[in-house]
Each structure stands twice: as C-alpha cells, then as structure tokens.
Amino acid sequence: MTSSTENSTGHKRLTRAGLAFVTTSALFLGACGFGGGGDDSAEGAGLNPGDYTVATNEGVSDSVVVNGTIEPIRSVNISTPVQSEVEKVAVKAGDRVQPQQFLASMNSEQLERQLEVQQKQQANAQADAQAQVDQARAALNAHQESVNNGTNEAIRAAQAQVNQAQAAYDAAVAANGGPRMINRGIAAVERAAGDISSNLGIRTAPPAAPQAPAAPAVPAPVAPEQPGQPGQPGQLSPEQLAQLTGENAGGGAGGGAAVGAGMSVEEASAALEDAKAGLAAARSAAAQEGNQLQAQLDSATRQAETAQLGDGDGTLEYQVRESTIYAPMAGLVTSVDVREGDIPQGKLLTIADDSRLVIRSDVRESDVPNVKEGDRVEFTTTATGKKTFKGRVTRIAPASDSVASGNENPMQGMKQQGNNKSNEVTFPVEIEVTGDKEGLLLGGSARAEIITAEAKDALNVPLDAVYGEDNDQKVLVLATDGDDATSGTVEERKVKTGASNDVDVAVTGGELKPGDIVINWPDEYQGRLGETVEITDPNFNADQVRQAREKKERTTATVTVTSTRRAAEGQQ
Numbered sequence: 001m002t003s004s005t006e007n008s009t010g011h012k013r014l015t016r017a018g019l020a021f022v023t024t025s026a027l028f029l030g031a032c033g034f035g036g037g038g039d040d041s042a043e044g045a046g047l048n049p050g051d052y053t054v055a056t057n058e059g060v061s062d063s064v065v066v067n068g069t070i071e072p073i074r075s076v077n078i079s080t081p082v083q084s085e086v087e088k089v090a091v092k093a094g095d096r097v098q099p100q101q102f103l104a105s106m107n108s109e110q111l112e113r114q115l116e117v118q119q120k121q122q123a124n125a126q127a128d129a130q131a132q133v134d135q136a137r138a139a140l141n142a143h144q145e146s147v148n149n150g151t152n153e154a155i156r157a158a159q160a161q162v163n164q165a166q167a168a169y170d171a172a173v174a175a176n177g178g179p180r181m182i183n184r185g186i187a188a189v190e191r192a193a194g195d196i197s198s199n200l201g202i203r204t205a206p207p208a209a210p211q212a213p214a215a216p217a218v219p220a221p222v223a224p225e226q227p228g229q230p231g232q233p234g235q236l237s238p239e240q241l242a243q244l245t246g247e248n249a250g251g252g253a254g255g256g257a258a259v260g261a262g263m264s265v266e267e268a269s270a271a272l273e274d275a276k277a278g279l280a281a282a283r284s285a286a287a288q289e290g291n292q293l294q295a296q297l298d299s300a301t302r303q304a305e306t307a308q309l310g311d312g313d314g315t316l317e318y319q320v321r322e323s324t325i326y327a328p329m330a331g332l333v334t335s336v337d338v339r340e341g342d343i344p345q346g347k348l349l350t351i352a353d354d355s356r357l358v359i360r361s362d363v364r365e366s367d368v369p370n371v372k373e374g375d376r377v378e379f380t381t382t383a384t385g386k387k388t389f390k391g392r393v394t395r396i397a398p399a400s401d402s403v404a405s406g407n408e409n410p411m412q413g414m415k416q417q418g419n420n421k422s423n424e425v426t427f428p429v430e431i432e433v434t435g436d437k438e439g440l441l442l443g444g445s446a447r448a449e450i451i452t453a454e455a456k457d458a459l460n461v462p463l464d465a466v467y468g469e470d471n472d473q474k475v476l477v478l479a480t481d482g483d484d485a486t487s488g489t490v491e492e493r494k495v496k497t498g499a500s501n502d503v504d505v506a507v508t509g510g511e512l513k514p515g516d517i518v519i520n521w522p523d524e525y526q527g528r529l530g531e532t533v534e535i536t537d538p539n540f541n542a543d544q545v546r547q548a549r550e551k552k553e554r555t556t557a558t559v560t561v562t563s564t565r566r567a568a569e570g571q572q
Helices: 019-034 109-149 153-176 178-200 238-244 253-258 265-309 315-322 542-550 564-571
Strands: 002-005 012-016 052-054 060-078 086-089 102-106 324-326 331-336 349-364 376-381 389-396 426-434 445-455 459-462 467-469 472-479 487-500 504-510 517-519 532-534 557-561
Touching (some): 052 542, 060 331, 060 426, 060 487, 060 504, 109 265, 315 324, 349 389, 349 445, 426 445, 445 487
Antiparallel strands (some): 002 060, 060 445, 086 102, 102 324, 331 349, 376 389, 376 445, 459 504, 467 472, 472 517, 487 532
C-alpha cells in the first residue's frame, strides 16, 4: 500500500527557462574543474561554463519526493452471515453500482422454513399468554365485585357474628343493669368500635341507645352461617354461643326468650369486640387476596408482552433479511470473490468509493518537519506517462509505522539499500488527488513531489551565488552594455532571498533584475570589483539574456537536480 521515500535532499525541484538544463550541466563541469571558477590562479580569465547564471523570473521551490499507491478514499468488503450457497451474483469486477442496488442473493429456503415454524410457535405462545391474562383478570374482577356488593363469604360470615354478638350484648345490658349499665355498655362498645375502626381505616356508626325498660323480651339471635373455630380472635366458641342463645340459662326450647341472660355485660362486651376484630380480619384478608390477584394479573400481562416480542433472538429474521445483498454506497466493484453455487467463507465482493482518490505513501523522519497538511503536490504515474496530476497533503501520521503497529523497536522492519541496513524511520502520509483524475488506476503507482517551500515568479539564482548576512545579502553580476555583449564589469548588488533548495534560491527583492548575469562563485571575483571580465563560454546564448530582460513568456523546464558541490563531494 505504501512505498519508500526517495532521498529528498538529493532530489529537489528546480524550475527555470530553457537555460536551466544547460546551466546545470555547466555547474557540474565547473565543479569538476573545467570552468574558470575552479582555478584560483586564473586571474583575469573569463567566465567559463558553470561560472555564471542568467537571472530569470521562474521562481524556486523545495520539495520532498515520495512513491506511493493510488487508492480510493474508502473501500468496503461485502460479506453475509448466511451459511448457504450463493444463489445469484448480479455484478462483476469493473461494474459501477449505486446505493441499494441489488448485488447478490443466498439460498434462504431452509432459513425461511425455520422462521415459519418459529413464528407459529410464537403465535401459540402469545395465545396461551393472553388466556392467562384473561383468566387472572376475571378472577380479580369477581373478587372485587364480591367485596363491593357484600357477597364475599368470609366477610359475610364475620358480619353475621358481629350482628349476633351485638344482639347478645344488648340483651345482657337490658337484663343486668338498667339505664346506667346501658349507658356504660354503650360507651364501652363505642370505644371498642372506635379502636377497631381506627385500625381498619373505616367509620362505624355507634349503636343506638336502647330504651330503659324493665326486662324487655328480646328475640332469639340469628345463628351465624359460618361459625368460627374456637380460640381464634373474633370467633365465638361453642360455650359462648350457648350462652348467647340462652341454652345455659333456661335450656330447652324456651331459652330463646332469654338471649344473653346467661352472660354478664362484660362477657357480652368482650364477645362483641372479638366479633368486630374478626370482621376486620376478614376484610383485611379479602384485601390481601385482591392484591395477590392483582399481582397475578400483572405477571400474566408481562408474560404476554414478552410473548408478543417473540421467543427467538431475531437471528433467523436477520439471516433471512441478509440473504439478499444490496450496495451500501455508490462506487466501483473492484473484486467479486464468489461464484453462483459457492458457499462463501469470507467476503463476497468489494466496492471502492472512487469519487475521491488518495495516494498513500511514507515520508522519512528527517523530512517530516518540512511537510505539512495542505502542501501542494504534483505527481505522475506509470500508466499515464509524463502527464502531471495535482494533489494536496491531507494527513501526516503522528506515529511511525513501527509504533502504530505495536513494534517496540522502531528500527525493526526497516528497508534495506544495497548491502547496508537503513535506520530511517518513516511516517505514513496521505495525499488527496485534486482536479483531473482521468487515466488514474486504483492500485497504480505514483511518484509524488510534495512542494514544501515555494516562491512563485521570483528571480532564480544559484544558492552559492548569494553571500553575506541574512539582512545584508549580496550577489556579483557582470554588467554588460547590451543584451548580446560578451563582456562586462563586475558589480555588487544587494538582494533579499526567499524559498530555497539545495541548489537554487529565490531572490524576492533588492537590486537584481531579470536578465542580469550572476557570477556563481563570488569568492573568486570579490577582489575584482570594477574590472572588465569576458564571457569565454562558447555556448553563451545572448537570446536568453534578452528574453529574460524583456519578460517574454517562456517554456518552463522542470528538472530534478543534485547540487554540483554535493555531487563533487560524492565523487571524492
């Protein structure tokens, strides 16, 4: 995916007129000793090839050259969870697709049968759950209705005992105390009834005060429908019932006229309080039963809701849905990895979003400080020949490949050059293609030149021709009388410089003008200011001087050069 970075110090970009290539050759010859500048004893000699440069308005740029691979902005591998044979493939490599376009389908007959069985089971479970809800609701409604209309068996039996005990109490008071006892009995009953009502949260009407007659006849009490068990609170024992009915007072059939006569007022009052407590307990038990029935209804409702969601985990539905594959985005089908009848073991096909293209490459650690996001890029490809494309740097990785991959030793896995192991660390860089993309191939190789510094339309002179401090830089020029003059006077000119590379520097201000003949080796001519020097280079072209001075449009030549002095050092 990525490739190695070329030597950015040995490969720089120089833009010049047609003279650029000629001058480069001359510089090399001069560095090898074939020019007058290389001979310090040749005082008075003329300017030989490599000793001078015609200043031109072409600008200077510095760059880092890298090799990379053209890739889409994103690529998607299409796969499926369905483990069955491929039924149909509707596309081939090279086809363009649109979002939601049909791509392929899998055989889903078995999955659909399994899903049908699951759905039937689910429907049956839902029906059973709903029946449980209906049953629980009916039981709760029946219970609530029995409590509200007084037909609850337990409450009705307890109420009957309260009524019976009340009648016995009234009879005992009438037989044993007269009005004073009656009033005291009433007060006691009212207190007991108030305590019970307070505990139950209900209001009970106090019993009406009886008349004060002398031993009135009291009708026999009604026997309770469901007599309680002896020993339980609020339930009368057989002995108490016998007393209340007068069986111990007169016995026989005639005892009914003396109801309660066998009990004291205190005993009758206690029996009444027990009966009322039993009534409260019956009502409390009925309320608890209602809460239990409500809880059963709530539980049945939740189970029914769960049944509505289905008894499966959705796997079958998902697999049936995923058995038909559609394009997730627009793009180019770059590969189809299955055929009809195959059972896929991985991806089915790949779609690349080639609406945007990028070049993914690596930049050497030493060049990273010079490269920044937004830098202009020019590149060529093997498939398109000399055609130049444009781009820009969109991403520089904050970590090297070795660190990003978890390699503890950043020196491991480095590239080798010849027999020497390289210790250079590289950082991934991404370059987005801008403008024309015609002819670019996905996966094709690209040679990209990242422009790290640039001075457009500045005067272009050799870097070695400039001398002095930063705020007091100068060059030497050969001032001639005419465009075609082959001799002139050595003069000094002040300049301001801008972008530079290992070979050239841009002159952005000062006294230098287009067409001036700049002396490349000022150290050899600083002592000859004001002297007349001839141009002895047989290849000197006066037209270049004239064209530069007239600022005519020129055909630019783009070359990659190595500094002549650096080349000479490499030969030593």
